[in-house]
Amino acid sequence: MAVTFSNLHTESGLKSVNDHLSGKTYISGDQLTKDDIKVYGAILEQPSSDLYPNASKWYQAVSAKLASSFPGKAVGVRFGSQAAPAAAAPAKEAAKPADDDDDDDDIDLFGEETEEEKKAAEAREAAKASTKKKESGKSSVLMDVKPWDDETDMKKLEEAVRSVEMEGLLWGASKLVPVGYGIKKMQIMLTIIDELVSVDSLIEERLTVEPINEYVQSCDIVAFNKI
Secondary structure, rough: OOOOOOOOHHHHHHHHHHHHHHOOOOOOOOOOOOHHHHHHHHOOOOOOOOOOOHHHHHHHHHHHHHHHOOOOOOOOOOOOOOOOHHOOOOOOOOOOOOOOOOOOOOOOOOOOOOOOHHHHHHHHHHHHHHHHOOOOOOOEEEEEEOOOOOOHHHHHHHHHHHHOOOOOOOEEEEEEEEEEEOOEEEEEEEEEEEOOHHHHHHHEEEHOOOOHHHHHHEEEEEEEEEE
C-alpha cells in the first residue's frame, strides 16, 4: 500500500516519517528503494536525533548508501591550474598518473564509473524511453548536480540550475551532499510533465552548456518515478 507524506519541511511532516519508521529500517522494506530516495530528497536536512530518532537514523543510513559511491580514504590532493570553465566544459581531462616529481597533476574526481553512476545511467535511459513514448501524466525526478571542484560556488550553482525555465518543469527541494575531497554535490527534486519535458535533453541542452557549465560539471538521474 502506498504511503503518503506531506510538508516534510515542517515538524508535523518529519513526525509522520519518524512514526512510519518505528521498527523499520527503510520506508518500504528491509532494503533501500526509490521510495527512500524520494523521501530523502524532500527532506532539507538531517532530522534531529532527539526529536525524530527513527527518521534521523534512517537519514544517516541513506546518506551512507549514497556516499558509498565514493569509496576510499582521502589522503590529500593538490590541483594544478585549470582552464576557464567555459573552455573546459566540452570535455573533462582524464586523471593523470601520480608522479614522484609532480604533485600538481590535474585530477578528475568523477572520472571512475561507480555502481551508483551505472544505476544513474540506467535511470537516464529509462527516462529517455519514457519521454519517447510520450506517455501522459507527470514524473518525479531526483537529480545529482556535480560541480567542477571544491572552489565552485554552490549557491551560484543552484541559482544557475533553477534559472532554467521550461513549460512542464517545476523545481523542488534541494540539498548539498558531501562526496569527498571537500567537494559537495547538489541533489535536487524536480517534477515534469512527460509530454513536454525530456530529462535527457534538459541535462544535455540546458544544464551542461554555457553559461551554466561555468558551475556544473555533470548531472545524473538518481531516481525517476511516475506520479
